[in-house]
Amino acid sequence: MEKKPGEAERPISDGLPKTQPLTASQLRQNAAAKRMLRRLVQADNPPTAPLSIVDRLTGSPYANPMIQVPGVDTSARKTMDFALRLAESMFRYGAGALEVETSIIAVTAALGLSNIEVDITNQSVNINYAPQDQTPISLLRVVRSWTNNYAGLAKVHQLVTDIVAGGVGRDEAARRLDEIVRSPKPFPRWMVTVAFAVFSAMFVGVIGGGLGASAVAFASNLLISLLARKLGRWRTPDFFITAACSFVVTIIALLLWRFGSPVGVQIAPAIVVVGGILLLLPTGRLVSSVQDAINGFPVTAAGRFLSTLLTFGALVAGIAVAFVVGDRIGMEPIDVTETFPPAYPLWAQVIMVAIAVVAIGVTEQTNWKLLLPTAGVGVIGHLVLISAEALDIGTRFSPALAAIVIGLLARIVALKMGAPQLVVAVPAGLILLPGLTIFRSMYVLTIEESEILLGAGGMLSAGAIVFGVAGGIVLGDTLARPFTKGLASNERRRARRR
Incomplete structure (x- = not known):
């Protein structure tokens, strides 16, 4: 059968219903539906991926600490020693384990150690620092005495807040912690x-x-x-x-x-x-x-x-x-x-x-x-x-x-x-x-x-x-x-x- 001039060529029908091309709006809706389905069936992180230690600060007063030291601190041992002394003081004054842990994480992160691990077991605090391609450091401190000193605990809390805010360096923080530990109690x-x-x-x-x-x-x-x-x-x-x-x-x-x-x-x-x-x-x-x-x-x-x-x-x-x-x-x-x-x-x-x-x-x-x-x-x-x-x-x-x-x-x-x-x-x-x-x-x-x-x-x-x-x-x-x-x-x- 000859085709008339100006007549478009018709495709040979295979018996299936003809589909209309999707509009831009329909394409966007399909993409959004696929993303929502992916969120429902897939976790944000792979199941075996470790959580960032700094995520433990969410919901605490020390969330999003200001990092004072770019990169890895070359004197990591001094930072860890200070964090352990801080934790020991908080435990002695009656702080809970979560407060001690978040304080350690916040202080070490603010002072440049963001990939540490903290383990608190009853009377002991263990901090492990294992940067890539460097010798790991692990320190342990045992708390053997307690005392009634809520004023000292409040001062330590304020010190951690100042460190996280970026206004106090490690040397100044160590000096202030010494003053807190040595200062007399408020009441005779x-x-x-x-x-x-x-x-x-x-x-x-x-x-x-x-x-x-x-x-x-x-x-x-x-x-x-x-x-x-x-x-x-x-x-x-x-x-x-x-x-x-x-x-x-x-x-x-x-x-x-x-x-x-x-x-x-x-x-x-x-x-x-x-x-x-x-x-x-x-x-x-x-x-x-x-x-x-x-x-x-x-x-x-x-x-x-x-x-x-x-x-x-x-x-x-x-x-x-x-x-x-x-x-x-x-x-x-x-x-x-x-x-x-x-x-x-x-x-x-x-x-x-x-x-x-x-x-x-x-x-x-x-x-x-x-x-x-x-x-x-x-x-x-x-x-x-x-x-x-x-x-x-x-x-x-x-x-x-x-x-x-x-x-x-x-x-x-x-x-x-x-x-x-x-x-x-x-x-x-x-x-x-x-x-x-x-x-x-x-x-x-x-x-x-x-x-x-x-x-x-x-x-x-x-x-x-x-x-x-x-x-x-x-x-x-x-x-x-x-x-x-x-x-x-x-x-x-x-x-x-x-």
């Missing part, structure tokens, strides 16, 4: 002893004790403070120091119950004992151990948990021995179900809580500038606890809810004041611990043997509250992180201006 020893007793007196008033109970708690805590100091000079293990202190404060309360108090008013032993044992509880260590467990440091958390349980066991042992002695001298049975109505109005309780938190801050050697903000956080936590109990949320969940609020506010306040969260959270959260439950459970376990299951249940309930408070503080810290990125950057901008 006699003031710490008095603050220990003041906290006990104020807390006794908060939980329902009158002036007489507060006076007895004040005197007994002065005595156990002096006893602990004397036993410490004799190098007595902490377990026996804690047991001796809990025994003394309990036997004093039982003797006053048996023979009468000097003020002429019979004082319930539970009130006095609670005020005495609360500061003996290892609250800071417990919060750090829970934080380490949640943040992926199981060995460090296990070591701190064991130390915490030993201290808790020492408290229980001291109370139990005092009960046995009291029973042998003819102590009258105690009504452990007795409740204590508020002895003061709410406004007076708020003032006493504030004074008690300030006293805790003094015993922990907190910087004096942080005392009032910490007291404010503690008062808010106490009001949340009262509100939760009024709403009948439960005796276990109410302290945990208040601890979440304390943990959240503590991170915001601490970063604003240039300190780590632990410095504010631990003193503010101590008022949430169940001292009365511990006392009642130990009495039932030791004296009323027929009710041993009731006593064991009470101890489990007290343990649940203690761990709930610690976990709530850590959860509050985590919830506050999205709201504190700006505070961290502001802190670094202030450091650059200095």
Whole structure:
């Protein structure tokens, strides 16, 4: 068949439907769909690729450190020595493993060592530096002593912030760290002893004790403070120091119950004992151990948990021995179900809580500038606890809810004041611990043997509250992180201006 002039040549049909060419818009849509599908089925990095160590700084106050040394630092050993001394100081002052690790990574990265490895195991810190085609360096430091020095911990936190901001070199940082380690604590020893007793007196008033109970708690805590100091000079293990202190404060309360108090008013032993044992509880260590467990440091958390349980066991042992002695001298049975109505109005309780938190801050050697903000956080936590109990949320969940609020506010306040969260959270959260439950459970376990299951249940309930408070503080810290990125950057901008 001949083709007419001007007629286009038709392709021979193969019986398949004809397809129209895709438009530019359809091509872009197909490409976007392929990219989305690729993201769903393929990871950003190969599964076996190692993560960058600097990625551990995400979410911390030290994210995106300013690198001060281009390339590999030729004096890497000096930088690693400084980082280990920094880590040792933080551990001694009570910092958690995650805070120590992020501080080491931030400092070494800012000083030119970006490909180090950090391993923290309970009391030891190991740093390994293995640059390509160079001899690797591995250093280990073991921390063998601890001390109450939250002011020193805040200063170390500020030093790390200044280094990350690029305003402090290694030599200057080493000099400042020496000053921090050698500087005296903010408060003298006699003031710490008095603050220990003041906290006990104020807390006794908060939980329902009158002036007489507060006076007895004040005197007994002065005595156990002096006893602990004397036993410490004799190098007595902490377990026996804690047991001796809990025994003394309990036997004093039982003797006053048996023979009468000097003020002429019979004082319930539970009130006095609670005020005495609360500061003996290892609250800071417990919060750090829970934080380490949640943040992926199981060995460090296990070591701190064991130390915490030993201290808790020492408290229980001291109370139990005092009960046995009291029973042998003819102590009258105690009504452990007795409740204590508020002895003061709410406004007076708020003032006493504030004074008690300030006293805790003094015993922990907190910087004096942080005392009032910490007291404010503690008062808010106490009001949340009262509100939760009024709403009948439960005796276990109410302290945990208040601890979440304390943990959240503590991170915001601490970063604003240039300190780590632990410095504010631990003193503010101590008022949430169940001292009365511990006392009642130990009495039932030791004296009323027929009710041993009731006593064991009470101890489990007290343990649940203690761990709930610690976990709530850590959860509050985590919830506050999205709201504190700006505070961290502001802190670094202030450091650059200095």
